Structure formats: structure tokens, C-alpha cells
Amino acid sequence: MASKAPPIDKRRQILDAAIRVFARQGFHSTRVADIADEAGVAYGLVYHYFKSKDEVLNELFTERWSLLLTAIEEADASPTLEPRAKLEAVAGFIVDSYRHEPELMKVIIVEVTRAANSFGRTHLPEIRRAYDSIAKIVADGQQSNAFRRDVDATFASMSFYGAIEQLLSGWIFELIPASDADFEEAKTLVTATICDGLEPR
Amino acid sequence: MASKAPPIDKRRQILDAAIRVFARQGFHSTRVADIADEAGVAYGLVYHYFKSKDEVLNELFTERWSLLLTAIEEADASPTLEPRAKLEAVAGFIVDSYRHEPELMKVIIVEVTRAANSFGRTHLPEIRRAYDSIAKIVADGQQSNAFRRDVDATFASMSFYGAIEQLLSGWIFELIPASDADFEEAKTLVTATICDGLEPR
DNA sequence: AAACCGATTGACTGGTCAGTCAGCCAGACC
DNA sequence: GGTCTGGCTGACTGACCAGTCAATCGGTTT
Numbered sequence: 001m002a003s004k005a006p007p008i009d010k011r012r013q014i015l016d017a018a019i020r021v022f023a024r025q026g027f028h029s030t031r032v033a034d035i036a037d038e039a040g041v042a043y044g045l046v047y048h049y050f051k052s053k054d055e056v057l058n059e060l061f062t063e064r065w066s067l068l069l070t071a072i073e074e075a076d077a078s079p080t081l082e083p084r085a086k087l088e089a090v091a092g093f094i095v096d097s098y099r100h101e102p103e104l105m106k107v108i109i110v111e112v113t114r115a116a117n118s119f120g121r122t123h124l125p126e127i128r129r130a131y132d133s134i135a136k137i138v139a140d141g142q143q144s145n146a147f148r149r150d151v152d153a154t155f156a157s158m159s160f161y162g163a164i165e166q167l168l169s170g171w172i173f174e175l176i177p178a179s180d181a182d183f184e185e186a187k188t189l190v191t192a193t194i195c196d197g198l199e200p201r
Numbered sequence: 202m203a204s205k206a207p208p209i210d211k212r213r214q215i216l217d218a219a220i221r222v223f224a225r226q227g228f229h230s231t232r233v234a235d236i237a238d239e240a241g242v243a244y245g246l247v248y249h250y251f252k253s254k255d256e257v258l259n260e261l262f263t264e265r266w267s268l269l270l271t272a273i274e275e276a277d278a279s280p281t282l283e284p285r286a287k288l289e290a291v292a293g294f295i296v297d298s299y300r301h302e303p304e305l306m307k308v309i310i311v312e313v314t315r316a317a318n319s320f321g322r323t324h325l326p327e328i329r330r331a332y333d334s335i336a337k338i339v340a341d342g343q344q345s346n347a348f349r350r351d352v353d354a355t356f357a358s359m360s361f362y363g364a365i366e367q368l369l370s371g372w373i374f375e376l377i378p379a380s381d382a383d384f385e386e387a388k389t390l391v392t393a394t395i396c397d398g399l400e401p402r
Numbered sequence: 403a404a405a406c407c408g409a410t411t412g413a414c415t416g417g418t419c420a421g422t423c424a425g426c427c428a429g430a431c432c
Numbered sequence: 433g434g435t436c437t438g439g440c441t442g443a444c445t446g447a448c449c450a451g452t453c454a455a456t457c458g459g460t461t462t
Contacts, residue, residue: 010409010410026318026319028229028319029319031448031449031450032449032450032451033449036412041410041411042410042411042412043411043412043413043451044410044411044412044451044452044453045409045410045411047450047451047452048408048409048410052450052451053450053451084400110316110317110318111318114315114316114317115311115315115316116311116370116373116374117227117311117312118227118229118230120374121374124374124376128376131376145401146400147400147401148400148401151390151393151394152386152390154377155368155377155387155390155394156394158364158367158368158371158376158377159364159367159368159391159394159395160364161367162363162364162365162366162367162368162370163359163360163361163363163364163367164363165363165367166359166360166362166363166364166366166367167356167359167360167363169317169363170359172317173317173321173322173325175325175329175332175359176355176356176359185353186356189352189353189356190360192352193352193356193357193360193395193398194360194394194395194398195398195400196398196400197394197395197396197397197398199285199347199348199349199396199397200346200348200349211439211440232418232419232420233419233420233421234419237442242440242441243440243441243442244421244441244442244443245421245422245423245440245441245442246439246440246441248420248421248422249438249439249440249441253420253421254420254421
């Protein structure tokens with residue numbers, strides 16, 4: 001055989017199965033056996049590739065959160081984008097992440113980001129980095145008079161991120177409609193709400 | 202004895218202890234024994250007053266969430282308040298709740314509201330009622346031209362509530378400063394951000 | 403063909419708790 | 433003094449499950 005078929009990547013297979021199972025049952029009520037079954041793999045193999053059940057979730061989170069951090073920092077670094085457009089880019093990235101991988105995003109938000117008492121605690125530094133990067137975009141906007149200065153930048157970034165996460169939660173738990181059109185609308189509307197406000201101009 | 206000293210209310214004592222322990226360790230990693238110890242009460246007594254460990258948390262949540270629902274609905278019902286002032290009242294109520302009972306609010310947010318996969322699921326209807334009531338305030342504001350109409354009311358209420366909850370999370374996990382002045386500022390700033398936006402007028 | 407080695411298997415164990423239950427005790431009432 | 437009642441006690445149990453490990457498998461090297 002010219003190229004030896006690489007064995008199916010069992011590690012990846014386990015991670016993908018974990019996404020599905022965690023999304024379906026939540027981290028706490030999935031047993032390691034559920035992951036193994038879903039992946040079509042023996043129980044012990046999970047421990048061959050991961051130190052513990054926790055490490056599986058950590059891996060999923062870290063993999064994706066680093067993409068988010070990169071996206072935010074890239075938006076911030078763009079010399080051509082206006083501050084508002086930078087925020088739009090961030091909102092767009094998060095919404096698209098959910099659109100393309102709703103199960104993974106559900107796991108990350110429900111089990112890590114909004115579970116600051118258990119897993120979130122471990123990842124607080126990384127989570128915080130996202131808030132800080134967004135705050136930096138706002139602060140720069142204030143510097144250049146694109147944004148008013150009487151709203152603290154940290155504060156504004158928390159509100160902005162909180163609004164987005166709440167929308168994702170709404171989609172995740174089917175509290176608000178989640179069609180492609182809704183996703184598109186959301187991207188601009190979060191930014192519009194935060195930048196322009198609800199009152200008429 | 203003229204008035205027989207009523208026995209110390211052990212049930213209340215258990216609930217208050219549970220607040221402290223849940224806030225300190227999180228629901229999942231507190232054993233029923235921890236609650237009993239903290240309350241200075243025998244293990245079995247917890248089961249005398251509550252069907253299960255879950256029921257203790259449910260009770261804590263329901264007790265307080267109904268206060269919140271009442272507060273929102275009262276603000277909404279006020280004939281004199283402008284829509285914006287109604288939102289301010291809601292934000293104020295939540296911030297004050299945190300200021301006066303940070304441990305209880307921590308438990309409610311971390312273990313129920315943001316744990317929609319476990320406890321939140323049970324209480325989704327009540328949680329949703331809060332969102333709906335806020336959405337109604339926004340919708341009425343749009344009706345009377347106090348708010349612009351091109352932002353969906355449900356959407357706006359999610360953003361508003363999400364922003365507040367994110368702030369509380371920030372305080373809970375010490376990501377942002379939490380002095381009395383910060384609390385006061387937050388009350389007006391959340392509403393200002395959502396109503397006026399970040400861009401200068 | 404024999405030795406080697408990493409991937410893979412799944413039965414088993416040790417520890418952890420939620421919830422049970424048989425009974426104790428202190429005051430009320432006879 | 434005796435009995436009754438219900439708040440109260442805490443040792444015990446049954447279930448559950450993360451993580452271990454000894455054994456097997458299949459491919460590669462010598």
C-alpha cells in the first residue's frame with residue numbers, strides 16, 4: 001500500500017462523541033461509559049487518551065476558546081475597522097460558532113462559561129481574557145471619540161458579552177426562535193442595541 | 202411562661218445554612234452532611250423538612266425568584282413610571298438583591314439561572330416569565346414611541362437581562378470591583394447602556 | 403517466526419453519598 | 433407516674449461510577 005491508511009483518529013472520535021453526549025445529557029450526568037459507547041470505543045480507551053473525564057471537557061473548551069480569543073484579538077488589531085465594526089465582528093464570530101457547531105457551543109457555555117463554580121473556575125483566566133480584549137476595543141473607541149466616555153469600558157464589555165451569551169442561552173434552551181434569519185439579525189442587533197441604545201435618536 | 206418561646210425554626214436554620222454552604226462550595230460538591238453541620242442540626246433533620254437535597258435548592262430559588270417576578274410586574278404596572286424608569290427599577294431591584302444577600306443571589310444565579318441544564322431546566326417556566334415581563338415593558342415602550350421599534354422586544358429583554366446577570370457574575374467571581382459605589386453606578390449604567398447606547402448622541 | 407510494542411479491551415474495585423429507618427427524648431396531657 | 437407524640441438523631445445501606453489494570457490484539461522489526 002503506497003500510503004498506509006492512518007488509523008481512524010480515535011482520540012478525535014472520542015472528543016466528538018463527548019460533544020454530543022455532553023450536549024444531550026450535561027457533563028455531570030454523563031458517565032464515561034456513555035462517551036465510550038457513543039464513540040464506539042472501549043471504556044478504557046478514553047483513559048488511554050485522556051487523564052480524566054474532566055480533561056475531555058477541558059480539551060473541548062480550550063480548543064474552541066482559543067479560536068474565540070484569536071478572533072477577538074484579530075478584530076481588535078485591524079487598522080481599518082471602526083470600533084463598532086470590531087464589536088460587530090466579535091458578535092458575528094460567536095453567533096456563527098453557534099450556528100455551525102451548536103452542540104459544542106452549548107457544552108462550552110452551559111458547562112464552562114456559565115458554570116464558573118465548577119469548570120469555569122479553572123478557566124477563569126482564559127474567560128477573563130476575552131472580556132479584557134473586548135474592553136480594550138471599547139476603550140480604544142472611547143479614546144477616538146467613537147464611544148462616549150461616561151460608561152466604563154470593562155462594564156460595557158461585560159454588558160456586551162452578557163447580552164450575546166444570553167442570546168445563545170435563549171437559542172440553546174429554545175426560549176427564542178433560532179432560524180438562520182434570526183442568527184443574521186442577531187449579529188447586527190446586539191451591536192446596534194449596545195451602540196445605539198433602545199431610545200430613538 | 203406567658204408566651205412559650207417558639208422553638209428556633211430549624212427549617213429556616215437549615216435553609217440559611219444551605220445558602221452559605223451552596224455559595225461556598227457549589228451545590229454539587231456540598232453533601233447533605235455539610236448543610237446539617239453548618240446548621241448545627243442532625244443529618245436526618247434535613248430529610249424531616251425536605252424531601253431531598255434538590256428540594257432545598259428549589260425552595261431557595263422559588264422563595265426569591267417570586268420576589269423578583271413581583272418586583273418586575275409591579276414596576277410594569279406603575280402608571281407613572283416611564284418605560285425607561287421601569288427598566289431602571291428592575292435593574293435596581295436585582296442589584297440591591299445582590300447587595301443585601303450576595304450569597305443567596307450567587308446560589309440562585311450560579312446553580313439555577315445559569316445552570317439551565319440541571320436545575321434551570323426545572324425552573325425554565327419561572328425564569329422565562331421574568332424575561333417575558335421585561336419584554337412587555339419594552340414592547341409597551343415601543344408602543345408609546347419611548348423606544349425604537351426595529352429592535353425586537355424579546356431580543357432587547359434578553360440583552361438587558363443578560364447584561365445584568367453578567368455583571369452579577371462579574372461581582373460573584375471578583376472579575377470586576379464590587380463596592381457600594383459600583384453597585385449604585387451599575388443600576389443606572391445598565392439602563393443607560395441599553396437605552397442610550399455607547400455612541401455619543 | 404519470534405520478539406516487541408503501542409493501541410485497545412472491559413471486568414473489577416474502592417470510595418463516595420443520598421436517602422432510610424429504628425429509635426431517643428422532652429414536653430403535654432392524663 | 434405513665435403514656436403519647438412528633439421533633440430530632442445518626443449509624444447504616446444500596447447504588448452508582450470514576451479510574452485501574454491485566455490481558456489481548458495486530459502490525460512491525462529483526
